[in-house]
Amino acid sequence: MDLHRDEQNTVTFEIVDRVAWVSFNRPDKRNAMNPALNRRMMDVLDELEFSEDVGVLVLTGEGTAWSAGMDLKEYFRETESQGLRGTRRAQRESYGWWRRLRWYQKPTIAMVNGWCFGGGYGPLFACDLAFAAEEAKFGLSEINWGILPGGGATKVALELTGFRNAMYHALTGENIDGRKAAEWGFVNEALPLEQLKARVGEVAQVLLKKNPVALKATKDVVRRVGTMTYDEAEDYLVRAQEAANSYDNEGRKEGIRQFIDEKSYKPGLGAYDR
Ligand code: ACO
Numbered sequence: 001m002d003l004h005r006d007e008q009n010t011v012t013f014e015i016v017d018r019v020a021w022v023s024f025n026r027p028d029k030r031n032a033m034n035p036a037l038n039r040r041m042m043d044v045l046d047e048l049e050f051s052e053d054v055g056v057l058v059l060t061g062e063g064t065a066w067s068a069g070m071d072l073k074e075y076f077r078e079t080e081s082q083g084l085r086g087t088r089r090a091q092r093e094s095y096g097w098w099r100r101l102r103w104y105q106k107p108t109i110a111m112v113n114g115w116c117f118g119g120g121y122g123p124l125f126a127c128d129l130a131f132a133a134e135e136a137k138f139g140l141s142e143i144n145w146g147i148l149p150g151g152g153a154t155k156v157a158l159e160l161t162g163f164r165n166a167m168y169h170a171l172t173g174e175n176i177d178g179r180k181a182a183e184w185g186f187v188n189e190a191l192p193l194e195q196l197k198a199r200v201g202e203v204a205q206v207l208l209k210k211n212p213v214a215l216k217a218t219k220d221v222v223r224r225v226g227t228m229t230y231d232e233a234e235d236y237l238v239r240a241q242e243a244a245n246s247y248d249n250e251g252r253k254e255g256i257r258q259f260i261d262e263k264s265y266k267p268g269l270g271a272y273d274r
Pocket of ligand 1: 028029030032069070072073074115117118119120141150151
């Protein structure tokens with residue numbers, strides 16, 4: 001058995017029209033995240049982040065699962081058997097790529113095609129937008145096997161939905177489907193599985209038309225201002241815009257020019273012609 005190749009195969013991707021379609025690829029294990037997958041995902045993210053060929057990243061899963069959360073055997077049992085060193089290493093590897101994804105250079109979309117459990121909430125929240133199949137199932141199943149929703153999952157649930165929903169979800173371990181996940185705010189929209197990819201592709205195309213510097217600045221500020229007071233946010237946003245201007249002196253001037261001088265588009269109705 002070629003161990004390196006096995007690790008390589010835990011994540012696959014293809015780039016089509018500047019969209020990187022990245023897939024969890026352990027369908028036989030319902031795409032549970034084992035250490036090999038976590039390491040491979042970091043490498044894939046690394047490879048795609050500054051690639052000229054990629055403008056948007058979509059994260060999805062092969063087979064019937066998006067991700068059945070952490071691999072109970074390989075992520076928990078086998079790493080725990082190596083003591084604290086093993087546990088901490090496994091945590092660094094998983095939390096590491098989720099963090100990388102939260103602050104990714106390009107906009108990211110979770111395309112939740114099926115099961116999404118526990119640790120799966122980390123990458124779900126890390127993606128900027130999320131679309132689910134109505135048939136998908138979301139669950140904080142930790143309570144069902146005797147732990148609390150760790151690895152950020154509790155925080156994610158509370159961040160995305162209200163206190164009562166989050167508490168019920170975490171205490172009962174009851175699953176919700178894609179439709180309910182949209183109602184609760186876990187995802188932007190739910191639609192029948194056979195329409196999911198087309199819809200995500202459509203959203204990706206919308207994002208690809210925007211100014212990439214503005215996209216990165218915008219996704220970061222939406223994540224950052226949540227914990228700030230109004231005044232802190234106001235001040236931070238002024239500075240964030242000025243910092244973005246220094247990377248992109250021409251783009252926004254062109255945006256203003258096409259609206260004010262050329263009258264060729266309206267920012268309220270669409271993006272300027274890049
Ligand atoms: N960890 C390890 N192995 C897993 C996991 C997992 N999280 N999820 C599925 N698998 C394995 C199964 O052990 C099985 O392996 P085998 O073929 O070698 O026996 C294989 O994947 C297929 O799983 P089935 O249970 O047969 O698939 P089914 O489609 O019937 O059910 C379901 C899917 C509901 C997702 C089920 O596999 C399941 O409950 N998985 C665990 C979900 C979970 O609680 N994850 C942990 C969340 S908590 C956390 O992440 C911290």
